Amino acid sequence: MDNVPDTTSTTDTQESPDEQQLRDALAQNLIDVGAARSAEVVAAFRTVRRHLAAPEADMSSTYEPETPTITKTDEHGVHISSVSAPRIQAMQLEQAELEPGMSVLEIGSGGVNAANIAEVVGESGHVVTMDIDPDVTDRALRFLKATGYQNVTVLTDDAENGARGHGPFDRIIVTVQAADIPPAWRDQLKDGGRLVVPLRMRAMTRTVAFVRNGDKLVSDGFDLCGFVPMQGLGENRVRLAVLHDGKDEQVGLRLDGHPEPDTVALAKSLTRPQTKVWSGVMLGGSESSEHLDLWLTTALDNLPLMAAEPGARKRGLVASASPLGIPTLVDGDSFAYRTVRATDQEDRFELGAIGHGPRAEQVAEHLVEEIRAWHRDRRSHRPRIEVYPAGTPDDQLPATGRRIERRHARITITWP
Numbered sequence: 034m035d036n037v038p039d040t041t042s043t044t045d046t047q048e049s050p051d052e053q054q055l056r057d058a059l060a061q062n063l064i065d066v067g068a069a070r071s072a073e074v075v076a077a078f079r080t081v082r083r084h085l086a087a088p089e090a091d092m093s094s095t096y097e098p099e100t101p102t103i104t105k106t107d108e109h110g111v112h113i114s115s116v117s118a119p120r121i122q123a124m125q126l127e128q129a130e131l132e133p134g135m136s137v138l139e140i141g142s143g144g145v146n147a148a149n150i151a152e153v154v155g156e157s158g159h160v161v162t163m164d165i166d167p168d169v170t171d172r173a174l175r176f177l178k179a180t181g182y183q184n185v186t187v188l189t190d191d192a193e194n195g196a197r198g199h200g201p202f203d204r205i206i207v208t209v210q211a212a213d214i215p216p217a218w219r220d221q222l223k224d225g226g227r228l229v230v231p232l233r234m235r236a237m238t239r240t241v242a243f244v245r246n247g248d249k250l251v252s253d254g255f256d257l258c259g260f261v262p263m264q265g266l267g268e269n270r271v272r273l274a275v276l277h278d279g280k281d282e283q284v285g286l287r288l289d290g291h292p293e294p295d296t297v298a299l300a301k302s303l304t305r306p307q308t309k310v311w312s313g314v315m316l317g318g319s320e321s322s323e324h325l326d327l328w329l330t331t332a333l334d335n336l337p338l339m340a341a342e343p344g345a346r347k348r349g350l351v352a353s354a355s356p357l358g359i360p361t362l363v364d365g366d367s368f369a370y371r372t373v374r375a376t377d378q379e380d381r382f383e384l385g386a387i388g389h390g391p392r393a394e395q396v397a398e399h400l401v402e403e404i405r406a407w408h409r410d411r412r413s414h415r416p417r418i419e420v421y422p423a424g425t426p427d428d429q430l431p432a433t434g435r436r437i438e439r440r441h442a443r444i445t446i447t448w449p
């Protein structure tokens with residue numbers, strides 16, 4: 034491990050009486066929501082003194098299951114480093130299926146999650162945690178020193194080339210949003226090993242658990258998530274095509290390989306009356322649309338995500354404003370986005386589409402047709418996501434489904 038002066042004083046690290054209560058309550062919450070399922074992951078959350086990684090933050094907030102602790106923001110106000118929310122960390126640890134004695138690479142550091150991993154792999158295992166930002170690795174080093182984890186190596190480097198001079202790893206856990214899979218990540222993973230990565234596919238991010246099979250990575254489950262964007266050689270941010278601007282009421286389309294929209298025509302359509310079309314398809318209150326949305330982006334070529342600030346919703350410009358973005362079918366001067374409405378059955382919501390523009394009804398109908406197709410033919414199916422090296426010939430890729438072309442990889446989404 035690199036050497037840094039120990040700037041954490043003894044007073045900072047002395048255990049306060051409420052700490053264990055906070056950790057136990059967090060662990061119980063993670064069990065209750067299904068994020069922590071194995072005894073080892075639960076034990077890690079009962080043990081790691083996560084608040085010590087961000088001494089400037091309010092201690093209790095660092096133990097809130099859904100709250101990331103933001104540690105760095107760029108000049109545009111974009112969060113570029115954080116200690117991830119405990120629920121997301123637990124979800125990824127379970128996806129990784131860690132076992133004692135394993136060697137694990139964590140991409141995107143902070144210290145806390147490396148300590149979680151170290152708890153699960155135990156003293157016979159080893160963790161390499163890396164970050165592009167020396168401020169982050171300094172913080173991680175101070176935290177790991179104060180908390181006494183010996184089997185963690187901290188590296189400062191761009192993860193585009195993996196952890197040079199280390200590996201091969203049984204597991205790689207990426208904790209920063211990636212649009213591509215650099216070859217080093219696959220090559221530094223043992224065959225049969227698991228890569229857990231928040232992969233962005235056509236603007237939608239899912240933390241996907243992949244298993245390496247030779248040159249190919251094959252998914253074994255995924256979950257909905259949001260992560261800070263990749264920096265360095267692999268930086269590849271979504272582009273926002275703005276349809277409406279204004280303080281706290283911006284509305285735009287997040288583009289990620291989608292056709293260039295006619296923003297002038299679409300902006301005009303946004304201010305025209307909306308048309309709603311309902312599908313008859315229901316979602317349970319706590320049911321996520323993570324599979325439906327992947328189906329929609331598989332089936333529809335021009336489906337960017339609509340991003341709207343809360344003020345746009347208050348002003349009635351749009352009906353929903355999710356931070357993750359809302360699938361929006363664009364067709365020339367018209368567009369329609371997915372929505373839900375309450376029904377007379379408590380906890381059941383009907384899916385539908387809200388259309389804008391001269392062909393609002395037609396475009397909304399088209400989106401709703403695909404919602405119905407998902408419900409009828411695919412709702413009980415799970416898509417398969419595969420990553421092939423760039424340059425793999427077409428005839429070696431699945432014949433149906435969606436292909437996403439990146440610099441290093443050809444990513445496919447197929448539905449059985």
Ligand SMILES: C[S@@+](CC[C@H](N)C(=O)[O-])C[C@H]1O[C@@H](n2cnc3c(N)ncnc32)[C@H](O)[C@@H]1O
Pocket residue numbers: 113114115116117122139140141142143144145146147163164165166169190191192193208209260261262263264265266267
């Ligand atoms: C969400 S934070 C990591 C949180 C951490 N795993 C935890 O919870 O303990 C994501 C990190 O990825 C780092 N990052 C971004 N691009 C990177 C790159 N190309 N190589 C390595 N790290 C990168 C950022 O500096 C940021 O600190």
